[in-house]
Amino acid sequence: MSKQSLIIILSLVAMISTTSPVFGSGGENLENANINFRDTAAVQRGAKWFVNYCFSCHSASYMRYNRLAEDLGIDKDVVLRDLAFADVRIGDTMDIAMRPKDSEAWLGKTPPDLSVISRSRGNDWLFAYMKSFYQDESGGWNNLMLPNASMPHVLWQLQGIQQPVWSTHDERAVIEHLELASPGLQSPQEYEQTVRDLVTFLDYLGEPSKVKRKNVGIWVMLFLVLFTLVAYALKVEYWRDVH
Ligand code: HEC
Known part of the structure; x- marks a missing residue:
């Protein structure tokens, strides 16, 4: 590779892993409320x-x-x-x-x-x-x-x-x-x-809008991954003659 x-690939992984919630996480050792926002x-x-x-x-x-x-x-x-x-x-x-x-x-x-x-x-x-x-x-x-x-x-x-x-x-x-x-x-x-x-x-x-955001988010991430692959393939194609 x-x-x-x-x-x-590393920057994509970083993007995904930093989107978890950071606000209002409490800080102390609190019991997990264990809610399901889709319910x-x-x-x-x-x-x-x-x-x-x-x-x-x-x-x-x-x-x-x-x-x-x-x-x-x-x-x-x-x-x-x-x-x-x-x-x-x-x-x-x-x-x-x-x-x-x-x-x-x-x-x-x-x-x-x-x-x-x-x-x-x-x-x-x-x-x-x-x-x-x-x-x-x-x-x-x-x-x-x-x-x-x-x-x-x-x-x-x-x-x-x-x-x-x-x-x-x-x-x-x-x-x-x-x-x-x-x-x-x-x-x-x-x-x-x-x-x-x-x-x-x-x-x-x-x-x-959380349910909607999460649902759309998955497609956006998939699109970005796919787009990256396509862009990369295109780049390889363009540079083939130059090298
Ligand atoms: C009789 C009026 C009253 C009712 C009914 C009531 N509250 Fe309260 N609530 C208060 C008051 C007054 C405060 C402010 C407490 C303080 O800061 O000392 C408060 C504060 C809160 C806070 C803390 C806010 C913060 O961050 O400081 C939460 C959360 C809360 N209430 C949730 C609820 C929920 C959930 C219910 C229903 C199950 C409820 N309350 C019913 C009067 C009420």
Whole structure:
């Protein structure tokens, strides 16, 4: 193999291997959320959980209902009936009625828009966050991933109530792990699936065209490889007489 063709092949390999996601990878040793972004059923279930449990406080204002209908393969009427507040139109964005000033007064903090949260926090972080709510000594909610979070554990009825198990490290009390003190409506496995569905939906919100991009991407890479071969064959042909 000639030097040039080696360089071409190596640069193609480099191109492919550097396109893996670098943002929001979390950093810490987080459990893999293990989502499948192509699983439309999971995105649909996640959308339902989101609308029922999160959408009262968090907007997703980069997303429009008609886009949701199209991407998830749901009828527009069904989207409006099941996933939207009353009197919104199909072309509207997923906004909430609560005003930032009010939510700050009520909760201490304005709940952030969740359109691109999967990109800034990463899926593994979100997965851990939704599993890390616990009841502290005061009886209030706290969270291992976001200490003193102003968000209550909105899924506590599903998960049940977790309490911390303490241990001492260097004479300091630290939480070793969380323990399910009273069970919820779902088993731990079911709850994990619920959270995974939610994260799958948040991942979709963060990049609605991901499935399309990945599908097109494969063809683009194939084209580039083929084109390189053709260009190389052409080059050999042209230079034959020169050498
Ligand atoms: C009662 C209102 C309320 C509901 C309902 C709610 N949240 Fe929150 N959420 C908050 C508030 C307030 C914060 C800000 C917490 C802080 O920074 O202390 C927050 C923060 C978050 C964050 C962290 C953002 C960040 O990076 O700091 C995520 C992720 C999140 N919420 C997801 C959800 C999901 C998923 C649901 C539905 C299962 C949900 N929330 C339901 C009020 C709410």
